[in-house]
Amino acid sequence: MGHGNATIDIDGSADKVWAVIGDFGGIGDWMPGVESCRVEGEDRILVTMGMEITERLVSKDDAARVLTYSITNGAPVESHQGVITVTPTGETSHVTWDVDATPDEMAEVMTSIYQQSLAALKTHVEG
Numbered sequence: 250m251g252h253g254n255a256t257i258d259i260d261g262s263a264d265k266v267w268a269v270i271g272d273f274g275g276i277g278d279w280m281p282g283v284e285s286c287r288v289e290g291e292d293r294i295l296v297t298m299g300m301e302i303t304e305r306l307v308s309k310d311d312a313a314r315v316l317t318y319s320i321t322n323g324a325p326v327e328s329h330q331g332v333i334t335v336t337p338t339g340e341t342s343h344v345t346w347d348v349d350a351t352p353d354e355m356a357e358v359m360t361s362i363y364q365q366s367l368a369a370l371k372t373h374v375e376g
Contacts, residue, residue: 250328251353253360255346257367261374263337266344267314269374270333273306279373280366292321300324304331327351331363344370 259266269275274293277286285296291306302323307330309316314336320329328351336343346363350356 250349250351251356253348253350253356253363255348255360255364255367257344257364257371258338259342259344259371259374260340261342262340263314263335263342266342266370266374267311267335269370270316270335270344271309271311271314273309273316273318279370281369293318324355326355329355329359331359 269279274286274288276293277283277295282297283295287294293304293306295302295304300323303321304318305321307317307319314334316333318331320326320331328349330349332345332347334345334347336345344367346367348356348359348363350359
């Protein structure tokens, strides 16, 4: 299983950043390339780059500001787990987006996508 890690620091409180990250269905408002997003139960269905990808919410810990999800359908992965964590750093926040994926090379591909997405999140939060 391959592993990747994307990180960014955002000028905004952890609560403000978590309000965006913690909205499982809100990813379409800030993640580049997402044409649409809908939530059905514990699943969010993303339409992006001609694909319909289903992601399942595994866990959400509001107190720790950690969201864990997995891709269950629509992407070229055998297994996937993404973990987004928002850590307060004074008046700013540190955000990490970890991914474990099989096949291994998909972790590298996804890390690049997630790093670009964190840059878009930063712009979204900071205005």
